[in-house]
Amino acid sequence: MAQVSERLAAGQTSPVIVLYDEIHTTRSSVSLRRLATAASNICLALLFFSELFHSSFTHTNNLSNLIWIAGAAMMGLFALVRVAPTAERINLLTIGATGGMMLIPLLMRPAASPSGWFYVSGIALEMIGIIITQASRLFLGRSFGLLPANRGVVTRGPYRLVRHPVYLGWLVLTIGFGMINPSWRNVAVTIAILPFMFARIEQEEALLEADSEYRVYSDRTRYRLVPGLY
Numbered sequence: 001m002a003q004v005s006e007r008l009a010a011g012q013t014s015p016v017i018v019l020y021d022e023i024h025t026t027r028s029s030v031s032l033r034r035l036a037t038a039a040s041n042i043c044l045a046l047l048f049f050s051e052l053f054h055s056s057f058t059h060t061n062n063l064s065n066l067i068w069i070a071g072a073a074m075m076g077l078f079a080l081v082r083v084a085p086t087a088e089r090i091n092l093l094t095i096g097a098t099g100g101m102m103l104i105p106l107l108m109r110p111a112a113s114p115s116g117w118f119y120v121s122g123i124a125l126e127m128i129g130i131i132i133t134q135a136s137r138l139f140l141g142r143s144f145g146l147l148p149a150n151r152g153v154v155t156r157g158p159y160r161l162v163r164h165p166v167y168l169g170w171l172v173l174t175i176g177f178g179m180i181n182p183s184w185r186n187v188a189v190t191i192a193i194l195p196f197m198f199a200r201i202e203q204e205e206a207l208l209e210a211d212s213e214y215r216v217y218s219d220r221t222r223y224r225l226v227p228g229l230y
Contacts, residue, residue, distance in 0.1 A: 074134070074137070074138065082142050082143070082144060082145065082151065083142045083143055083151040083152060084151070085145065085149035085150055085151050086150050086151075087149065087150040087207060087210065087211075088147065088148070088149040088150070088207075089147065089148040089149070089203060089204075089206070089207045090147055093199070093203065094147050094148050094200075094203050095147065096196075096199075097196050097197075097199040097200040097203060098146050098147055098200055100192075100193070100195075100196030100199075101167075101170075101193060101196045101197055101200055102146075104189060104192050104193050104196065105170075105174055105189065105193060107185070107189045108174070108177060108178070108181070108185070108186045108189050108190075109181070109183070109185060109186065110181050111181040111182055111183040111185075111186065112181075112182075113180055113181065114179075114180075114182060118179060119179070119180060121179060122176045122177070122178075122179030122180035123176070123180060124176070125172055125173070125175055125176030125179060126172075126173055126176030126177055126180065127176070128169075128172055128173075128176070129169045129170065129171070129172030129173025129174070129175070129176055130169070130173055131169070132158060132165055132166075132168060132169030132172060132173075133165075133166055133169030133170055133173060134169075135157060135158055135165075135169075136157070136158045136159070136165040136166040136168075136169055137166060138157075139154060139156050139157035139158060139159060140154055140166065141154075148200070148203045148204040148206075148207045148208075149207070150207060150208055150210075150211055150214075153208070153211065153213045153214045153217055155217050155221070159221070160221065161221070161223075161227055162221065162223050162224060162225055162226070162227060163205075163217070163218060163221050163223070163224045163225075164201055164204075164224055164225055167197055167200070167201065167225055168225050168226065170197075171193070171197065171225070174189075174190050174193060175190060178190050197225075201224055201225065205218070205224070
């Protein structure tokens with residue numbers, strides 16, 4: 001089981017951060033932690049592999065589906081060999097924000113597609129979003145995770161442009177899907193995702209700011225999600 005240690009940051013305690021390298025554990029607790037890590041890796045891998053057979057968030061064209069399926073297989077393999085975190089933030093807020101980002105998009109539904117430039121623009125956005133998301137995950141590699149954690153600072157590829165390109169790709173993909181399938185339901189779902197996404201970004205950065213390498217990276221890469229805006 002992971003143990004929680006308090007860390008002083010700017011004069012305030014942060015009891016929700018797990019700092020593995022500062023915890024003195026017995027051999028049995030280390031074995032239990034490794035077992036828990038292996039179990040979580042397997043569960044995450046199964047989650048991605050399940051996308052190979054069924055997806056509740058079906059994309060609009062075959063090329064989109066192929067890219068998404070290839071990415072799901074890739075992330076399933078990465079999940080099995082993930083780097084162990086040196087720090088992790090686990091509480092109801094991080095679980096809620098992560099769960100909201102993952103589950104709310106599943107509420108989107110196909111609708112009568114428009115015609116003309118609006119439909120073509122939606123297809124283009126969906127493709128761009130999928131490419132950004134999967135390329136970012138590829139560069140993230142074994143450092144991928146769901147809950148906020150420090151598995152090493154990634155600065156290459158899309159991470160040179162913004163600090164959270166996976167979320168950027170996911171947002172562009174969702175907007176594109178909504179344009180292809182316009183309905184008030186899909187608009188509401190897209191808007192509902194945003195506070196969870198922003199909360200998840202804040203939680204992750206609050207954890208990573210304890211790492212001097214990340215502070216240097218965040219000073220160099222100014223924007224979190226959208227270049228020139230946020």
